[in-house]
Amino acid sequence: MAQTTIPFSLQLFFLCSFLPLLSSSTQQQSPTLSLSPSDLNSLLQINNSLTDLPGSHFFSTWDFSSPNPCFSFSGVICSRSSPFSSFLQISSLSLGTGLTDSPGLTGTLPAAIADLSALEQLIVYAGAITGPIPSRISNLNSLLLLSITNNLISGPIPDSISTLPNLHTLDLSHNRLHGSIPPSLAALPGLKVLILADNRLSGQVPEILSQLIHLDLKKNALSGRLPHLPSTLRYLSASDNAMWGPLDNLRSLPDLEFLDLGMNGFSGVIPESLFLNGNGGAYKLTSVLLQRNNLTGGIPAVPPDGHSAMVGSTVDLSHNGLSGELSTVLAEAESVYLNNNRFTGMVPLEYARSVYSGSMKTLYVQHNYLSGFPVPAGSPLPLSASLCVSYNCMVPPVGPTACPASAGEQQWRPAYQCSIFNRSSVING
CATH class of the missing domain: 3.80.10 (Leucine-rich repeat, LRR (right-handed beta-alpha superhelix))
Structure with missing residues (x-):
C-alpha cells in the first residue's frame, strides 16, 4: 500500500565522501610524473573490453597518445603511492558518467582491473555490461568502495571479495547475480554498507558479524529466518523475498532509522x-x-x-x-x-x-x-x-x-x- 520512500541513500553519502579526498590527490601531483606502465596497460585492457553504448561518450577522452591519462582521461584519478615513487598510480576509477542522459557502457569487466594495485575506489555506473565480476578483484587490497550497479552482471558473488581487508562499501545492486551470499562477506570487519538489492540471490541470509550501518537485500529470492543483526544498523531492507519466521532479531537495534521487511512470510x-x-x-x-x-x-x-x-x-x-x-x-x-x-x-x-x-x-x-x-x-x-x-x-x-x-x-x-x-x-x- 505505502510507497516506499527511502531517505537520502547512504550509498551516495559514502560515494561522495570518498570523492573529494581522491580528487585532491591528483591535483597535487606534478604533471611531469607519468602513469605506471602496469596501470597504463590496465587502462588499455579496459578500453578493449568495454565500449560506449550509442549516445554515450565516456571513452571519447581516452586518447592513449596523450602524455598522461591521469590528467585527461574521464573517470581516472591518480595519486603517488609514496614520496619516493617515480610514477603515479590510479587510486579511483569510475567507468561511465552516471548521468541520466547517458546510456552507459557495454562489454565485460576485464581481469586487468585487478592489476590496479593502488585502487581505493571502483565505480561502474549504469549500462549494459555483462559477464561475471572478475575473481582476481581480491588483489585490490587498498579498495575501500566497490560499486557495480544497474548493469547485467551475472554469476555468483565472488568469495574473493570477502578477502578485501579495507572494504567499507559494497554495492552490487540491480544486476543478475545469483547464488547465495558468501558468509565470509557478512563477516568483513570493516564493511559498513552492503547493498545487494534487485538481483537473483537465493538461500539464507548469513549471520551479520560486521558492524554494518546499511543493509539492503530487497527484491531477491532469499529465504529462511532473519539472521542476527548488529546493533549499529540504521537502515534495513529485505522486502520482496521469501523470508519467514519471527521478528525477534529486531528487538535490539537502537539506531535503526528505516525498516522495510514487506512482502515476505514473517509471522508472530x-x-x-x-x-x-x-x-x-x-x-x-x-x-x-x-x-x-x-x-x-x-x-x-x-x-x-x-x-x-x-x-x-x-x-x-x-x-x-x-x-x-x-x-x-x-x-x-x-x-x-x-x-x-x-x-x-x-x-x-x-x-x-x-x-x-x-x-x-x-x-x-x-x-x-x-x-x-x-x-x-x-x-x-x-x-x-x-x-x-x-x-x-x-x-x-x-x-x-x-x-x-x-x-x-x-x-x-x-x-x-x-x-x-x-x-x-x-x-x-
Missing part, C-alpha cells in the same frame, strides 16, 4: 520496541514497512512509563493477520496503513484528531472489522488528507473519504461477518 507478533520508547532516549525510526506478511497479534499499547515517538513516521502493517483494538501508539505518525487485517472496536479519537488536524496525511483502515470512527465535531476533512474506512462494520460509512481503487466499491461488511469478529459491538456509525 511485532516487537514492541519498534513503536515504543520507554527509556527516554531519542527515537529514530522514520519508516516501519511490514506489509504483506503473516504477522498476528495486536499493536502494542502505550505503557505508563513509556511513550510513542512515531511523530512524522510512515507505518505500513497492511495485509497481515493483526487483530484486537487499535492502540494510540500510531496517532502521531504521518502515514498509517492498517488495512486488510482483523482489527475491531472503535478507531481511537486520537487518530481522528490527527487526520482532521492535518498532521496525519494518510490513514487507511479499510477491510477490517472496526465498529466506528469518531469524527471531531465541526472539523472538515483537510483536502490533503487520505482517509479510507470502507468495508468495516460501520453503517453508514464515514464520509467523505479518499480510498484507493483496491478498496473496492462495497462500503461496509455484511452483518453476519461483523458478528463473528465483533460480537459485543454495536454496528453503528
Whole structure:
C-alpha cells in the first residue's frame, strides 16, 4: 500500500565522501610524473573490453597518445603511492558518467582491473555490461568502495571479495547475480554498507558479524529466518523475498532509522520496541514497512512509563493477520496503513484528531472489522488528507473519504461477518 520512500541513500553519502579526498590527490601531483606502465596497460585492457553504448561518450577522452591519462582521461584519478615513487598510480576509477542522459557502457569487466594495485575506489555506473565480476578483484587490497550497479552482471558473488581487508562499501545492486551470499562477506570487519538489492540471490541470509550501518537485500529470492543483526544498523531492507519466521532479531537495534521487511512470510507478533520508547532516549525510526506478511497479534499499547515517538513516521502493517483494538501508539505518525487485517472496536479519537488536524496525511483502515470512527465535531476533512474506512462494520460509512481503487466499491461488511469478529459491538456509525 505505502510507497516506499527511502531517505537520502547512504550509498551516495559514502560515494561522495570518498570523492573529494581522491580528487585532491591528483591535483597535487606534478604533471611531469607519468602513469605506471602496469596501470597504463590496465587502462588499455579496459578500453578493449568495454565500449560506449550509442549516445554515450565516456571513452571519447581516452586518447592513449596523450602524455598522461591521469590528467585527461574521464573517470581516472591518480595519486603517488609514496614520496619516493617515480610514477603515479590510479587510486579511483569510475567507468561511465552516471548521468541520466547517458546510456552507459557495454562489454565485460576485464581481469586487468585487478592489476590496479593502488585502487581505493571502483565505480561502474549504469549500462549494459555483462559477464561475471572478475575473481582476481581480491588483489585490490587498498579498495575501500566497490560499486557495480544497474548493469547485467551475472554469476555468483565472488568469495574473493570477502578477502578485501579495507572494504567499507559494497554495492552490487540491480544486476543478475545469483547464488547465495558468501558468509565470509557478512563477516568483513570493516564493511559498513552492503547493498545487494534487485538481483537473483537465493538461500539464507548469513549471520551479520560486521558492524554494518546499511543493509539492503530487497527484491531477491532469499529465504529462511532473519539472521542476527548488529546493533549499529540504521537502515534495513529485505522486502520482496521469501523470508519467514519471527521478528525477534529486531528487538535490539537502537539506531535503526528505516525498516522495510514487506512482502515476505514473517509471522508472530511485532516487537514492541519498534513503536515504543520507554527509556527516554531519542527515537529514530522514520519508516516501519511490514506489509504483506503473516504477522498476528495486536499493536502494542502505550505503557505508563513509556511513550510513542512515531511523530512524522510512515507505518505500513497492511495485509497481515493483526487483530484486537487499535492502540494510540500510531496517532502521531504521518502515514498509517492498517488495512486488510482483523482489527475491531472503535478507531481511537486520537487518530481522528490527527487526520482532521492535518498532521496525519494518510490513514487507511479499510477491510477490517472496526465498529466506528469518531469524527471531531465541526472539523472538515483537510483536502490533503487520505482517509479510507470502507468495508468495516460501520453503517453508514464515514464520509467523505479518499480510498484507493483496491478498496473496492462495497462500503461496509455484511452483518453476519461483523458478528463473528465483533460480537459485543454495536454496528453503528
